[in-house]
Every structure is written in structure tokens, then in C-alpha cells.
Amino acid sequence: MLDSFMSYLGSSVTPGEANNQLWALIYVLIIFAGVSVAVMAMNWLERKALAHFQVRLGPMRVGPHGLLQPIADAVKLLIKEDIIPAESDKFVFWIAPIIGLLAAFTVYTVVPFGPSQAVSDMNIGILFMLGVSSLAVLGVVMAGWASNSHYPLIGALRSSAQMVSYEVAMGLAVVSAILMTSLHGAGLYGVSKLSDGTGTLSMIGIVQAQQEQQVWFLFKFFPLGLIAFVIFAIAMIAETNRAPFDLPEAESELTAGFHTEYSGLRWSLFMLAEYAAMIAVSAIAVTLWLGGWLRPFPTWLSGPAWDFIFALFPGLTFVGLAAIAFLGTVRMPKHSYFRVQTIGLAAFGAVLALIGVLLLGIVIGAKVSDHDILNRTTEGLSNVFWFVFKVAVFMYLYIWYRATWPRYRFDQLMKVGWKVMLPISLGVLIVTAIVGVLL
Amino acid sequence: MTPVATPFFFYLLSGLAIAGGLLVITRRNAVHSALALIVTLLAVAGLYLMLYAPFVAGVQIIVYAGGIMVLFLFVIMLVSLERTIKERQFNRMWPVGLFAACALLALFMSVFAKGRALFPDRVPPPPEASNTQQIGVMLYGNYMFAFEIASLLLLVAILGAVIMAKKRI
Amino acid sequence: MNAPTKTDPNALSNLDLETPEKTYLDSNELIINMGPQHPATHGVLRVILKLDGEKVLGTECVIGYLHRGVEKIAENRTYTMFNPYVDRMDYVAAVSNGLGYCQAVEKLLNVEAPPRANYIRVILTELNRIASHQLWLGTHALDIGAMTPLFYTFRDREEILKIFEKYCGARLTTHAFRIGGCLYETYAGFEKDVKNFLAFFPSKIGEYEELLTTNRIWLERTKKVGVISAADAIALGVTGPVLRASGVKWDIRKAQPYANYAEFDFEIPTGENGDTYDRYLVRIAEMRQSLRIIEQAVNGIPEGPIMAKVPKVIKPPVGEIYHSIEAPKGELGYFIVSDGSTQPYRVRVRPPSFVNLQALDVMVRGLLVADVVAVIGTLDIVLGEVDR
Numbered sequence: 001m002l003d004s005f006m007s008y009l010g011s012s013v014t015p016g017e018a019n020n021q022l023w024a025l026i027y028v029l030i031i032f033a034g035v036s037v038a039v040m041a042m043n044w045l046e047r048k049a050l051a052h053f054q055v056r057l058g059p060m061r062v063g064p065h066g067l068l069q070p071i072a073d074a075v076k077l078l079i080k081e082d083i084i085p086a087e088s089d090k091f092v093f094w095i096a097p098i099i100g101l102l103a104a105f106t107v108y109t110v111v112p113f114g115p116s117q118a119v120s121d122m123n124i125g126i127l128f129m130l131g132v133s134s135l136a137v138l139g140v141v142m143a144g145w146a147s148n149s150h151y152p153l154i155g156a157l158r159s160s161a162q163m164v165s166y167e168v169a170m171g172l173a174v175v176s177a178i179l180m181t182s183l184h185g186a187g188l189y190g191v192s193k194l195s196d197g198t199g200t201l202s203m204i205g206i207v208q209a210q211q212e213q214q215v216w217f218l219f220k221f222f223p224l225g226l227i228a229f230v231i232f233a234i235a236m237i238a239e240t241n242r243a244p245f246d247l248p249e250a251e252s253e254l255t256a257g258f259h260t261e262y263s264g265l266r267w268s269l270f271m272l273a274e275y276a277a278m279i280a281v282s283a284i285a286v287t288l289w290l291g292g293w294l295r296p297f298p299t300w301l302s303g304p305a306w307d308f309i310f311a312l313f314p315g316l317t318f319v320g321l322a323a324i325a326f327l328g329t330v331r332m333p334k335h336s337y338f339r340v341q342t343i344g345l346a347a348f349g350a351v352l353a354l355i356g357v358l359l360l361g362i363v364i365g366a367k368v369s370d371h372d373i374l375n376r377t378t379e380g381l382s383n384v385f386w387f388v389f390k391v392a393v394f395m396y397l398y399i400w401y402r403a404t405w406p407r408y409r410f411d412q413l414m415k416v417g418w419k420v421m422l423p424i425s426l427g428v429l430i431v432t433a434i435v436g437v438l439l
Numbered sequence: 440m441t442p443v444a445t446p447f448f449f450y451l452l453s454g455l456a457i458a459g460g461l462l463v464i465t466r467r468n469a470v471h472s473a474l475a476l477i478v479t480l481l482a483v484a485g486l487y488l489m490l491y492a493p494f495v496a497g498v499q500i501i502v503y504a505g506g507i508m509v510l511f512l513f514v515i516m517l518v519s520l521e522r523t524i525k526e527r528q529f530n531r532m533w534p535v536g537l538f539a540a541c542a543l544l545a546l547f548m549s550v551f552a553k554g555r556a557l558f559p560d561r562v563p564p565p566p567e568a569s570n571t572q573q574i575g576v577m578l579y580g581n582y583m584f585a586f587e588i589a590s591l592l593l594l595v596a597i598l599g600a601v602i603m604a605k606k607r608i
Numbered sequence: 609m610n611a612p613t614k615t616d617p618n619a620l621s622n623l624d625l626e627t628p629e630k631t632y633l634d635s636n637e638l639i640i641n642m643g644p645q646h647p648a649t650h651g652v653l654r655v656i657l658k659l660d661g662e663k664v665l666g667t668e669c670v671i672g673y674l675h676r677g678v679e680k681i682a683e684n685r686t687y688t689m690f691n692p693y694v695d696r697m698d699y700v701a702a703v704s705n706g707l708g709y710c711q712a713v714e715k716l717l718n719v720e721a722p723p724r725a726n727y728i729r730v731i732l733t734e735l736n737r738i739a740s741h742q743l744w745l746g747t748h749a750l751d752i753g754a755m756t757p758l759f760y761t762f763r764d765r766e767e768i769l770k771i772f773e774k775y776c777g778a779r780l781t782t783h784a785f786r787i788g789g790c791l792y793e794t795y796a797g798f799e800k801d802v803k804n805f806l807a808f809f810p811s812k813i814g815e816y817e818e819l820l821t822t823n824r825i826w827l828e829r830t831k832k833v834g835v836i837s838a839a840d841a842i843a844l845g846v847t848g849p850v851l852r853a854s855g856v857k858w859d860i861r862k863a864q865p866y867a868n869y870a871e872f873d874f875e876i877p878t879g880e881n882g883d884t885y886d887r888y889l890v891r892i893a894e895m896r897q898s899l900r901i902i903e904q905a906v907n908g909i910p911e912g913p914i915m916a917k918v919p920k921v922i923k924p925p926v927g928e929i930y931h932s933i934e935a936p937k938g939e940l941g942y943f944i945v946s947d948g949s950t951q952p953y954r955v956r957v958r959p960p961s962f963v964n965l966q967a968l969d970v971m972v973r974g975l976l977v978a979d980v981v982a983v984i985g986t987l988d989i990v991l992g993e994v995d996r
Binding site: 050053055151158243246247402403404407410412 | 638640662749752753754755756758759760763819820823825826828829976977978979
């Protein structure tokens with residue numbers, strides 16, 4: 001046991017590739033916990049950011065600035081009465097949220113947080129991600145049907161039609177990015193070092209291809225990569241049923257859509273699955289077009305000095321967050337009523353600052369002592385940080401969209417999907433292939 | 440990557456596939472049948488993985504479990520449950536079907552029994568990493584013509600469906 | 609008046625509609641109850657929808673969930689006592705309701721409110737029109753899925769409500785006017801508050817418009833949705849912004865000026881297509897016109913008494929009167945029959961929301977469920993007024 005624990009530490013591949021089940025399990029647990037925490041953080045952030053978009057404060061009561069609100073919500077949902085409608089199909093009603101959650105979490109096995117920071121690297125990684133995330137729609141459809149009620153049924157119908165339609169445009173956009181993984185962007189004609197000069201479907205391979213070609217696919221064959229990225233960015237909102245494509249749960253029309261009859265824990269599973277899926281598709285977009293774990297400007301700002309500066313970013317981010325928390329502490333009302341909250345916020349800031357200092361210490365220590373473990377930790381931290389940072393940008397965009405746009409109507413949604421996005425993505429695919437052959 | 444506990448997973452997946460298949464034809468509720476069919480399809484995808492065909496497995500999940508089954512459910516959900524419960528589950532042709540199924544089973548058994556002589560003992564598994572590439576070469580190289588004909592056929596089917604569903608285009 | 613072009617009004621109430629074009633993939637028709645508890649029906653409206661998939665084949669509105677018998681109550685109250693009740697009909701435009709009622713009784717008594725009272729009335733009524741349109745805009749946008757405008761409009765509506773509160777102590781059901789004029793003199797700083805509002809609000813309208821007017825999704829959701837022709841609108845008795853968006857230049861403030869509206873210079877914004885987008889533009893333009901009226905009124909407000917000579921016990925002569933005003937939602941009319949006693953013999957209110965709601969069926973047939981929500985929003989109904 002200890003052997004297999006230690007033996008992996010020196011390797012530079014994923015646990016799956018190293019065939020190390022123990023570390024694979026550790027990674028799975030870390031990712032599961034990480035995603036769950038990220039969903040809670042996202043829940044808080046969404047309410048806060050949305051509130052500030054809309055000239056209100058958002059949660060302020062539970063914990064300082066509502067920081068404990070997601071936990072309070074989770075506890076409330078857990079202890080709520082579990083209602084199963086009398087006329088529903090009990091088994092399907094019971095299993096639907098679980099299917100949605102499973103599909104949303106399974107895709108994380110291949111999400112590449114770094115060249116070795118993934119549970120496993122499949123050679124059909126991107127196909128696996130698309131395939132498993134497409135199973136999420138089954139949960140939605142089953143929930144809508146099993147509720148045996150009109151609004152959920154219409155919500156489920158809408159959602160299944162929407163997700164199946166947008167998968168097409170999404171898939172074609174992904175294919176045009178995959179074409180780019182070979183050097184010239186024409187599959188077999190490429191001369192990349194990866195597996196005999198061909199492109200790749202592996203998530204890690206895709207990022208490595210961007211590293212080798214020294215270009216994020218967003219900018220490759222400008223503007224082809226950009227167009228494909230925009231198509232994907234739109235389709236992924238539709239896939240995750242978020243505003244402005246949140247028709248399946250359009251509250252003004254269908255009360256709550258497919259999860260109208262759900263409450264308590266089961267409902268929270270749907271929410272968890274929704275946010276996990278949002279993070280997952282953002283991870284796909286980051287991997288395919290935004291260079292995954294690669295730091296920005298690798299050629300323009302190259303050299304060990306810049307490497308060191310960019311390696312400081314994770315620590316600096318936490319220090320910055322701590323500074324914001326301390327600023328909040330200072331600005332807290334000076335009243336005995338707020339004492340506990342003030343202390344809480346200060347403690348939260350202190351924890352953030354501690355993490356930041358620890359990260360900075362690791363990076364500086366690695367720079368000074370050049371110790372192998374420290375070096376590898378620095379690199380791993382940097383990889384994970386840039387990946388998470390890019391995903392976080394997408395998460396913020398999700399909130400921004402929701403605050404800005406009205407909702408599409410169903411037929412308009414279908415029109416956009418089939419008559420606009422599909423032809424454009426098909427055209428981009430063909431042009432990418434032609435450009436790849438000609439170059 | 441070396442597979443772990445191969446026989447165990449083989450029997451598990453096959454068992455799941457067969458059980459799912461039986462449930463598909465015995466459930467009275469069409470939605471339950473569809474769910475059982477999804478289990479079967481996923482189990483078969485797992486079997487593909489064990490046969491070192493990850494690409495086919497991925498496509499199986501995307502196309503069948505993710506796409507076609509959703510469309511199935513889409514249609515089934517609109518069917519009135521009360522009416523289907525009242526209807527006979529098997530029509531009068533079931534002995535013929537049973538006979539055909541038995542004949543197919545017998546065929547498989549005989550191939551399995553005699554096939555050892557016909558087929559080479561054990562084919563070395565192709566390298567997993569190039570599986571997708573090989574499929575690409577086959578489809579767009581050796582079998583280009585057949586592939587294009589198949590896609591044309593599908594196009595005809597789509598057009599037919601559109602014409603049947605929509606009177607005025 | 610032109611006859612309705614599309615639908616026979618008598619056939620509106622039954623759901624026995626023509627079946628749509630048959631295809632090989634016919635699905636079952638679905639009957640859905642939207643409401644009375646539904647986030648988008650603005651209260652307790654129940655709409656029975658007959659759907660083919662998501663397409664609306666017909667609707668039937670079931671009303672009365674908020675019926676309080678306001679008209680019957682009037683018969684058992686004196687004229688003065690009934691005044692606060694009218695605030696509870698269209699509770700987002702309580703000032704307009706009160707104005708209509710007070711003026712109807714004044715007409716019956718043959719009393720004329722003094723000029724200063726009329727100016728105060730006009731300022732408050734127009735502020736109330738803006739507040740009502742703000743609430744409409746916020747909820748309408750929310751129905752279509754845009755959350756943010758709601759909070760912007762509520763932020764600015766607050767300023768109007770503050771003025772109301774300072775003037776008469778109430779924010780929503782104000783009971784601001786009395787028969788014969790106003791009870792309260794304006795508070796110190798009233799003019800300053802109103803002028804402040806006039807100064808900052810135009811940029812806020814710009815803020816709303818920035819979010820919606822050229823927003824692509826908003827355009828797609830509202831253009832050519834819920835179209836009603838001028839002829840249909842007139843035949844169904846539709847009034848207010850809904851009628852004006854269809855291109856009919858009909859505004860009681862101009863057509864039959866009451867209070868002292870004749871003294872002010874303002875325009876009647878009209879639309880062309882009679883769709884949801886035009887109704888949106890018309891109401892936005894009306895907010896700007898209201899600002900114009902308020903500006904003229906607050907600059908020209910004369911000194912003088914605010915109450916006409918009205919007997920302590922109001923006992924109108926035997927007779928009947930119909931008086932209507934342009935409420936934010938359309939023509940608000942009061943028909944009062946007096947038998948010479950202290951209590952009205954009969955009061956009948958012609959509420960704009962109730963009449964406008966009739967047009968829902970004509971407007972949504974053939975559209976999708978999502979459009980029903982948009983159209984209910986664009987009609988700007990208040991169920992308190994529909995059910996009374």
C-alpha cells in the first residue's frame with residue numbers, strides 16, 4: 001500500500017496511465033470534493049454577483065457577507081421532507097436525479113488539470129466527455145416523465161429537444177478543434193510528434209498539441225478557431241440549460257420545468273448536477289481552445305524569470321482574496337451585533353492569506369533550493385491554477401449572461417441551433433480541413 | 440493499460456446486457472423498457488471497451504444512449520399509459536419470433552463450437568492508442584464508397600421522415 | 609366602429625376550436641391550467657390553455673379569484689367612505705383610481721376643484737403613471753426572462769413612492785385626493801423632490817432601454833408577437849397603451865380633457881404594428897411624456913386654495929354620471945347612479961385591465977406557451993382591477 005503510494009510520486013503520468021489504483025482513488029476523491037466545493041462556491045458567487053448586477057446585496061445574514069449561505073441551504077435541503085408525488089412512477093422518479101448526477105461527475109475522470117493531474121487519460125477522452133455528458137439529458141427526461149405532471153413533461157420535452165439539437169453543433173465545433181491537433185490541421189497529413197503524426201482525441205494530448213504548436217486553438221487559423229470556439233461557447237450554455245437558453249426551467253412559463261415536483265435532497269442533486277455540468281463543459285472549452293493548463297503568453301513572456309513570476313500567481317490570487325476579505329472586515333459596521341461576523345470574516349481572510357503565503361512559500365522555496373519535490377509541486381500548482389482560473393472565467397460569464405439577457409423562445413432556440421449554428425460549424429469544419437491540406 | 444479482472448467484468452457486462460434485453464421485452468410500461476434498453480446499450484459499450492475498441496464504445500454512448508434513446512423516450516412519453524397497459528403485450532406471432540430467436544442462438548452456438556477451426560486462435564489486440572486512427576483510415580480509405588452510400592441512404596431516410604411528418608414544407 | 613376581422617367575439621369563450629392541420633405525427637392535445645397560482649399571471653388569473661405540443665389553440669380566462677365586491681360595497685358606503693376602496697382596485701395606480709372617482713362625484717355634485725388642486729392632482733397622477741409603467745416594465749421583462757430590469761425599475765420607483773409617502777403618508781394605496789380637491793397641502797420641499805426626480809429619471813429610462821430596446825433576444829421575443837389590429841382592438845374595447853400601439857391615437861387626456869390636462873403640451877405616442885414590441889416602445893415613450901407634463905405642471909403650479917366648497921355631508925342630486933380618465937392601463941370609467949341619498953344607488957367601474965384582458969385570446973392564438981406569458985405581461989393587467 002505504502003509502496004504503491006510512494007511509487008507514483010516520482011512519475012509524470014496520470015494515475016490511470018501509471019496503473020496506480022490507489023492514487024486514482026485519491027484523485028477521484030480530491031476531484032469529487034473539489035467539484036462539490038466549487039459548486040457551493042459558485043452558488044454563493046452567483047447569488048452575490050447577480051445581486052450586485054441588480055443593485056441589491058444578495059445574502060448578507062448567514063455568515064459574513066452570506067459566506068455560510070450555501071452550507072445553510074445544503075443543510076436545509078437535506079432535512080426537508082422528501083416528497084414523492086402519489087401518481088408518479090416511483091422508481092424512475094427516484095433514479096432520475098442520480099443519473100443526472102452520475103453523468104455530470106463521471107466526465108471529471110478525464111478532465112486534464114495538468115499533464116499528470118487527471119484521474120486518467122483516455123485516448124478517446126473528448127469523445128468520452130461528450131458522450132457521458134450527453135447522458136445527463138436522460139436524467140432530465142426521466143424526471144419530467146416520472147413526475148406525471150404537465151409542466152415537468154413539457155420541460156422535459158423542451159430540454160431533450162434542446163440538448164439533442166445543440167449537441168450537433170457542439171460536436172462539429174469540437175471536431176474542427178480536434179482537426180487542429182495535428183500540426184497543419186488536417187488529421188493524417190500533420191507531422192506532430194504525437195502518435196505517428198496524427199491528431200488526437202485525448203484531453204491531455206489536445207493541450208500538449210497546443211503546447212507543441214505554441215498556439216491556443218482559439219487563435220489557430222484565425223478566425224476559424226475563434227468561430228468554432230464561439231459556436232461551442234453558445235452551445236454549451238444551451239447544453240447546460242442556462243440563461244438565455246434556460247427554457248426547460250423557465251419559471252415564468254413552466255414554474256420550474258422538469259424538476260417542478262422535486263424537493264429537498266433530490267432537488268439539490270439536480271442543482272449539483274447542473275453546476276457540475278457547467279464546470280465540466282467549461283473545462284472542455286478551456287481544454288480545446290484556451291490551452292488547458294498552459295499559462296498565458298508562453299512565447300512572448302518566456303524565460304525563467306517570467307516562469308517564476310507566473311508561478312507566483314496562485315499564491316498572489318489567494319493573498320488578493322485575503323486582502324478583499326480584510327477590506328470587508330475593516331468596513332464591517334462597528335457594532336457589537338456584528339462582532340461575530342467581523343471575527344468570522346477576519347478568520348476567513350486569515351485562512352486565505354495562510355494558503356496564499358504557503359503557496360508563495362512553495363514557489364519561492366523551489367526557486368531558492370531547486371528541490372525536486374518542490375519544483376514538481378510548483379509546476380502542478382501552476383497547472384491546476386491556470387486551468388481552474390480559465391474555468392472560473394467561464395463560470396463568471398454564465399452569471400453575466402443570466403443577468404443581462406432575456407430568455408429565448410423555444411422555436412427561436414431551435415432556429416438558432418439548426419439554421420444558424422449548425423451551418424456555421426459545418427462550414428468552419430470544412431474550411432479548417434481545406435486550410436489544413438493547403439498549408 | 441492492462442485490464443483488471445477481465446472475466447469478472449466480461450460476465451458482469453454480458454449479464455447486464457442480457458438482463459436489460461429481457462426487461463425490454465417484458466416490461467409493460469414502454470418507458471421502463473426504454474430504460475432497460477439504455478442499460479443494455481451501455482453494457483455493450485463496456486464490452487466494446489474490453490475489446491480494445493474505445494472509439495466504437497464512445498460512439499455507442501453518444502449515438503445510441505445519448506441520442507437515439509432520447510428520441511425514443513421523446514416519443515414514448517407522449518403515448519398514453521392507460522392505453523398501453525390495456526393492450527396485449529405480445530401479438531399472435533410470438534411463436535415465430537421465439538423460433539427465429541432460437542435459430543439465431545443455435546447459429547451462434549454452432550459458430551462458437553466449430554469456429555475454433557475456422558478462425559485463428561487468438562488475434563493480437565491492436566494498439567489501443569491508434570484505434571481511432573485505424574477506424575478513420577478504414578472508413579475514409581478502404582471503405583470510402585460503402586461509407587458514402589450508407590450516408591446517402593440515411594439522407595434519404597431523413598428526407599422521407601420530413602416529408603411524412605410535414606405536409607407543407 | 610369596424611367589425612372584428614379575425615374572430616367572432618361570441619365564440620371567444622368556448623374551447624371548441626378548429627383542429628389544426630392533420631399530419632402523420634399528431635400528438636394529443638394538451639389542456640393546461642396556467643394559474644391561478646403561477647408566477648407569470650401577475651396575481652390570480654387562471655388561463656386554461658388548449659395546446660397542440662407547445663402551440664396555443666385557444667385560451668379561456670377564468671377570473672374572480674380576487675373578487676371583493678367593490679361595486680357592491682359602494683352601495684353601502686357614503687360617497688366619502690367609498691373613496692379609499694377604489695385605491696384597492698388597481699393598486700399599482702391608486703392615485704389614478706382616486707382621481708377618477710373624485711372627479712366623477714365632483715361632476716355629479718357639479719363642483720369644480722380649484723386650480724392648485726388640479727395641478728397637484730396632475731403631478732401625482734403622472735408620477736403614478738410612471739410608477740405603474742415601471743412596475744409593468746420590470747415584471748414584463750422578468751416574464752420574458754430578463755431579471756435585471758425589474759430591480760432597476762424598482763430602484764427608481766422607490767423615489768416616486770417616497771414622494772407619495774411624504775405627501776400623504778401612504779406609499780401604495782394612497783387615498784391622495786378628496787371629493788372637491790386635495791386634503792393635504794404639498795409638503796415643504798415637494799417641488800424640489802419632484803424636480804430632482806425629473807432631473808435623474810430620464811437617464812434611468814435610458815438605462816432600461818439600453819438593456820432591452822436593441823437587445824436581439826428581446827426583439828425576437830416581442831416583435832410580431834401578440835399582434836392585434838386596430839380594428840380588432842377597437843371592437844374588443846381595448847384602450848390605453850395597447851390600443852395606441854396598434855396605431856389608434858386615442859388618449860382621454862387629449863380627447864376629453866379632464867382636470868387641467870388641456871393646459872399642458874404633450875404628445876400621444878403611438879405604434880404601428882400592434883405587437884408586443886410596439887407596446888413596449890409606447891409605454892417607454894409615455895414615461896417620457898409624463899415627465900414633460902410633470903415638468904410643466906411643477907413649474908406652473910399656482911398658489912391658492914386646494915379644496916372647493918363641498919358640503920360636509922355629500923348628497924348629490926338624483927341623477928347618473930359617467931366619467932372616465934386615462935389611467936396608466938387605459939380608460940378607467942366610473943358610472944355612478946345617485947338616488948339623492950348619502951350613499952350611491954349603484955357604482956359601476958369600467959376597469960381597463962378587465963376589458964383589455966378580453967384581447968388575450970385573439971392575441972395568443974397560434975403562438976407558443978412562452979408567448980402567452982409575454983402577452984399577459986404586455987397587456988399590463990392587475991387582477992385587483994379585473995376582479996374588483
